[in-house]
Amino acid sequence: MKKRALLLAGILLFCGLSPAMAASYPSRSIQFLIGWDIGGGSDQAGRTLCAKAEKYLGQPFAIQNLPAGSGAKAYMAIAGAKPDGYTIGLTTSTISTLKPLGRIPVGSEDFEHVILFNSDPGGIWVHTDAPWKSLGEFLAYAKANPERVSVAASTPGSITRFQMMALEQEGGVRFRVLSQQGGAANGLTNLAGRHIDAAMGTPLEGYALYTAGKIRPLGFCSEERVPMMADVPTWKEQGIDVALSTARTVIAPKGTPKEVIDTLYEAFRKVVTDPEYSKSMEAKGSNVHALTPEETRQFLREQDARFAALIRNTGAK
Amino acid sequence: MPTLLAAFSDVIHPWMTGIIFFGTFVGILVGALPGLSATLGVAILLPVTYYLSPAEGLLLLLGIYTGGIYGGSIAAILLNIPGCPASLMTTLDGYPLSRRGEGGRAIGIATVSSFIGGTVGVLALIFISTLLARAALSFGPAEYALLAFFGLSAIVVVVAKSVLKGFISACIGLMLATVGMDPLVSVERFSYGNFDLLGGINYIPVVIGLFGLCEVFTQALETRQAAAVRQVVRRVFPSGDDLKTILRNSFHPCWIGTLIGALPGAGGSIASIISYNRAMASDTNPERFGTGITEGLVASETANNAAVGGAMVPLLTLGIPGSSVTAVLLGAMLMHNITPGPMLYVNNPHMVYVIFIGMVMANVAMLVLGIAGAKIFPRVVNLPRTALLPVIALLCIIGAYAMSSSYTDVVIMILSGLFGFMLKQLGIPAGPLILGLILGPIAESNFRGAMELSDGSLSIFIRSPLSCGILALTMLLLASPLIRRLIAKPNRPAKAERR
Amino acid sequence: MKLLTRNSDTLTGLLFFCLSLVLLFETRRFATAMETIRAIGPQVFPNAIAGTMAVLSLILFIRGLGKPYAPLGNSGALSRKAALIAGLTCCIASSIVLLNLLGLVLWMICFLMAGQYILGERSWRRMVCLALGIAAVMYAIFVIGLSISFPVGMLGF
Known part of the structure; x- marks a missing residue:
């Protein structure tokens, strides 16, 4: 009898306590x-x-x-x-x-x-003096020159790598990939120094080089345009259905x-x-x-x- | 001009100066504790800067950055553990000095040298940043790979009594650097399914083990009769003679540090090695280096603090973070709506001047705090051996654990300590190993990247005047011991025999 | 055996030669088929480094054979030294288990006490003072000052 009463009391106490416990989170x-x-x-x-x-x-x-x-x-x-x-x-x-x-x-x-x-959002950047004015022109050139256009992306498994692979898949092209450790900064730096043709990078990462007049974006792979650079079209607008x-x-x-x-x-x-x-x-x-x-x-x-x-x-x- | 004066009065304001001093103090503390780095300091205080004005927040972080590089040298001098990779060369001459009881003097020399290097670095940032930035951009994958090899060759030649053993040490380091995921292809190397190893072996636990724990083992074995040398801390600010030596030997480390610091990804470690090597090469008695001489300390410390100013060049002019600390600084700047780049100089000259003057002030803070602390720090090492060694071991364990909360790092630290102890018995230097670990990824990924770009042609390594220059310097460097031996042979045959 | 451990050079040379052979063998695990001069595979660098190490250690070994006999020390002293190092290593390695069990503060105190004892300190007063003092300072700097997370032991701190 005592045991059951104790058990009942315990259960009641526990029920009483648990909303209290949750409330005090x-x-x-x-x-x-x-x-x-x-x-x-x-x-x-x-x-x-x-x-x-x-x-x-x-x-x-x-x-x-x-x-x-x-x-x-x-x-x-x-x-x-x-x-x-x-x-x-x-x-x-x-x-x-x-x-x-x-x-x-x-x-x-x-x-x-x-x-x-x-x-x-991610994006692809080229040098300011590059001959390609849009993503379409860039992809056309890449298609005509398979595995000759060098693009810097981060290490395998990273988001920029996936974005680049998605671009390759949708655009029907194959790039020559330069793998950069330590994020996109190295790739964009190499791009600014004209060592490579293009580089993947977020608007944030490339913004300073952009205002320095060294590189410019061909497009960002987001659903809508990036407010920071509202005059840059998205990949979707240019016919590449990728938003990663x-x-x-x-x-x-x-x-x-x-x-x-x-x-x-x-x-x-x-x-x-x-x-x-x-x-x-x-x-x-x-x-x-x-x-x-x-x-x-x-x-x-x-x-x-x-x-x-x-x-x-x-x-x- | 009025903007400059306005910025000046802003920084000199007691509250701002107080923030700078506080930041520098935190930086020195974090830099001096093994295993912690300036990156940790700035990352932890980053959210705090949200409640401060942009200028205050930025100067707090810059103070931590400046103090952190300097703080690393304190641990290097007193404990033989480089607090950051840039302080690696400081252990070579700093630690022998403190073993002789001259720890206070060594810290004084390091402080003044750091001040000179840091200030010159900021001056370079103010006056020649566009030039430096353009030079930094001309370094492509090929040049980076060659620079990494140059740095490795430099430390082998500098540190090793036997170049052969030095190269073996470098090879071990390079091998350790390959552990983890391959940088270009999705292949695991030597990680055997372990998550922690997948990211590669972190250099921090290896440095702590190789230098700190190994030293604990070595000293533990010293017989109790060996009198512990007590640190003599009479005068800390360098004497007239020391000052003259410092000033005479600071010139080259300053520009080497600034230039190499301006290269994103390179930074203080390569700068201090090349500076040290240059100092050794141009000295009449190069064998003195490594025994505890002022010139060696000056070469290392001036260069690694000049690299701080240099590292700010790509950050401010191009928005490129060259290291993890500058990456956090970039984040902080953007958080406060300060966008780096040439537009910064046009749109917000006040902020730019505040940064410049603030950095100079941080260097002053470092000088003041360093000289003041130099009386206290060495006394810590005066504890009896039975007390000091467990404390150092404790610092080693906590330091290895702190950054990534991983017991794997602690295990790596312990294994490095045992391995380092074995290396010491065999006469193999530890410096090239650490450098191989740090520079290995840079060397490998840039080499493979360069080959990818050039379609497999090795000509990419001699295509630009820059790469030819670095290649030539490396070959000269590697040949120098041989040349020196050939020159010395007719005069002193006994010396050649000792090798 | 005597030939091999003749002096530190031969010992070093031999050790690292063997190590490089092991490494060269291990690189086979991740060697990829796709490999041109342009697309350098993941095994190239490890092979090159291990190969260089093999060559260098062989040279070292041969050079050591030409040098005088200089073994590393007599067995008595060596075993005492080894015991001390083993003791310290165990103390340090046990942190991996004990840190989770005891939590930071308790573990620091135990570790400092044990470490001092192994190194020969016998005055209990000094041991306790140092352990408590250093543990307090470390706690203040790391946990309060820098807010770095450490394992919390069974007792909750």
């Missing part, structure tokens, strides 16, 4: 995992987001960098963490590419999504309670919709978004399909 610091090197573009984006969200959440973020495998280690760590909302992390497009490439067993469907807050951007999202382990996700979403949304923040992001050529968890999940599903198809068709490994 977050009650301690939240760990935020970033799968890239400290100081890199994704790290900066993540840290800025967390720093500003702290005041809306009332608890600090403990940021941890796990730079291994372009995010692989961080994704695995989040997948294996307790779904209590105290371990979340950052993703870039690699969440959609690592599984098809066979590097990790988890993909975007194995996580809860919080928000998509940032996207950087580096989209950054926040994820949580599968099974994280909906209330926790919503709390996090609210806080991040407030950060992102702050006019100062969005203005400074757009000045960097980044697009700011505040996609809800559902919209984020939908977006990532589409992104997964796009990348999977690309990897299959080009035989990338």
Whole structure:
């Protein structure tokens, strides 16, 4: 009798407590995992987001960098963490590419999504004195000279590499690829020094060289024109149906309670919709978004399909 | 002119000066702790700058950058652990000095040299940045590959008593650099499915292990009777003689540092090696280098701080970040709506002047804090060996773990320490190994890229006057020990025999 | 055996020659078929480096044979040295397990105590003072000052 009463009391207490527990989220610091090197573009984006969200959440973020495998280690760590909302992390497009490439067993469907807050469109740049005025002219020349036009892209598996492969596939051309470590900066520098014909890079990365009159963009592969350089057409406008951007999202382990996700979403949304923040992001050529968890999940599903198809068709490994 | 004066008064303002001093202090601290680098300092304080004005935020980060490079030399001198790769050459002469008890004097010399180099670097940034930027752009993949090989040859010739052993050390380093994903093709090399190795072996745990942990092992074995040399810290600011030596030997390191620092991706390490090598080559008694002489310290420290000013050239003029620190600086600038490039000079000259004057002020802060701290830092090393060694080992472990929260790095650090200890017993120098690790990726990816561009023709390496020049210098460098031996033979046969 | 460990040069030469052979063998794992002079494959550099190392270490070995006999030390001293290094290494390597278990602060204190003991310190007062003092300073700098994440042990800090 006593035992049963105790059990009943325990259950009641627990029921009484759990909404209280959920309501008091977050009650301690939240760990935020970033799968890239400290100081890199994704790290900066993540840290800025967390720093500003702290005041809306009332608890600090403990940021941890796990730079291994372009995010692989961080994704695995989040997948294996307790779904209590105290371990979340950052993703870039690699969440959609690592599984098809066979590097990790988890993909975007194995996580809860919080928000998509940032996207950087990619693009292709040529030297200011180059004879090609549009993407069409460039591709025509490349078709006439297979494997002679040198294009710089980042290491295999990176987004610029995929963007270039998509361009090759849609345009029916084959480039001579120069692989650059350390992001697009090296490639754009080489382009400015006239060592190569073209280079992949985001508007942000090429902007200073553009204002210096050394290089110019042939087009960006985003859905809409980039506000920073509104006179540059997109690839889609020029007949190449490719829109691949580096989209950054926040994820949580599968099974994280909906209330926790919503709390996090609210806080991040407030950060992102702050006019100062969005203005400074757009000045960097980044697009700011505040996609809800559902919209984020939908977006990532589409992104997964796009990348999977690309990897299959080009035989990338 | 009025803009210049306005910028000047902005920077001299106590609040701004305080921010610069604070940033420099944080930079020195972060640079001196093994395993942490200026990149960590700027990345962590980047969100803080959001609450500051653009000028304040930028100068805070510039202070950290300036202090970080200098802080690395403190660890190099006192603990034989280069706090950043640019301080590698500082260990060669700085550490022997501190072993002799002259740690305070060494730090004083390093501080003044860093100040001179840093200030000249900023002056170059102010006056000849367009020229430097144009020179930097003329370096293509072929030139970068040749430069990397030149740097490697330089350290082998400089550091190794036996060039053969030096080259073997460099080979090990180059081999370690190939671990991970191939830079051009999607192939894993030597990583055996381990995620952490897939990104390559990080040089930080290797440096910490090879220099720091190895030193802990070596000193642990020294018999208790061997009297620990206490650091004599009487006067820290260099004496008249030391000052004269510094001033006499700073000229070449300044321009070498600025020029090489202006090359994106190259930076302080290559600059200080080439500067050191040049100092050794032009000296009448090159054997003195590496035993703890002022000239060696000056050559290294002046060059690596001049490289800071040089690295700002491509950042400000072309928006190209040459290193991870400048990448964060770029992010900070853009966050505050400061877009680098020639338009910056036209649209926002005030900000440009603030940056220039602020950097000079950061160098002054470094000088003041360094001289003030130079009385305190060496005393830390005065702890008895049973206490000091565990502390250094602790720093090594924490340093290896901190940057990427990975136990793999700690394991790498321990293995490097044991390996380094073995190398020491065998008489193989550690410097070329680290440099092989750092320069290997640059050398390989640029070499393969150049071959790809030239359709497999090696002529790309002699196509431009620049590449011919670097190639010629490298060959001269490699031949120099032989030439020196041939010249020395008739006069001193015994010396040649010792080799 | 005596011939091989004649002096440091022969030992070095032999060790690294063997190492380079192992490496040359391992590069076969990732050697790709596609390889022209233009598209240099991933195995070219490792092969070239390992090959150079093999040649250099062979030269070193042969040169060492011509030099006088100079072994690295007698066995008694060597074994005592080896024991000390092994002890220190174990202490350091155990951090991999203990850091997660104990959390940063506790582990630092244990490590510093153990390290001092291995090196011969016997005064408990000095050991505890140093351990607590350094642990406090490190905590202040790394966790509070630089907010770097470290494992949190069973006790929660």
